[in-house]
Amino acid sequence: MRRRVFSSFHRIESIGDILVESFHLIGLFLIGAAIVWATIDEIRVIVEHSGPRIKDILLLFIYLELGAMVGIYFKTKRLPVRFLIYIAITALTRLLAIDVKTMPDERILDITLAILMLTAAVVMLKFGNSRFLQSDDDDEED
Numbered sequence: 001m002r003r004r005v006f007s008s009f010h011r012i013e014s015i016g017d018i019l020v021e022s023f024h025l026i027g028l029f030l031i032g033a034a035i036v037w038a039t040i041d042e043i044r045v046i047v048e049h050s051g052p053r054i055k056d057i058l059l060l061f062i063y064l065e066l067g068a069m070v071g072i073y074f075k076t077k078r079l080p081v082r083f084l085i086y087i088a089i090t091a092l093t094r095l096l097a098i099d100v101k102t103m104p105d106e107r108i109l110d111i112t113l114a115i116l117m118l119t120a121a122v123v124m125l126k127f128g129n130s131r132f133l134q135s136d137d138d139d140e141e142d
């Protein structure tokens with residue numbers, strides 16, 4: 001009797017694992033498709049304006065970083081925290097580059113300090129990975 005219960009739980013656990021893995025794969029493909037769609041739309045905007053502006057290029061970098069993050073997650077099943085920080089840095093840089101002429105000085109200083117803090121966080125993550133982890137590939141361990 002006990003063996004049947006264990007076998008049933010094992011089957012249920014296997015089905016759960018399959019469902020979770022399927023959800024991850026479908027989610028990753030949907031996110032990847034959305035990134036590709038947004039990139040194509042941005043390229044359309046660039047063509048309509050007869051060339052890229054700095055905000056367009058920075059937005060394409062954000063899409064590139066998002067795509068790389070999805071690719072790494074797909075391969076390793078780990079979310080690279082540093083890529084999230086890179087995306088935040090790029091987004092803040094884009095905000096600064098677009099609106100710098102109309103921003104009050106305090107806002108410019110706030111955004112610049114936020115970029116500096118995020119950059120320090122990346123340095124700390126890299127230092128922590130090289131110092132405390134045994135892995136050779138530190139991007140996988142973020």
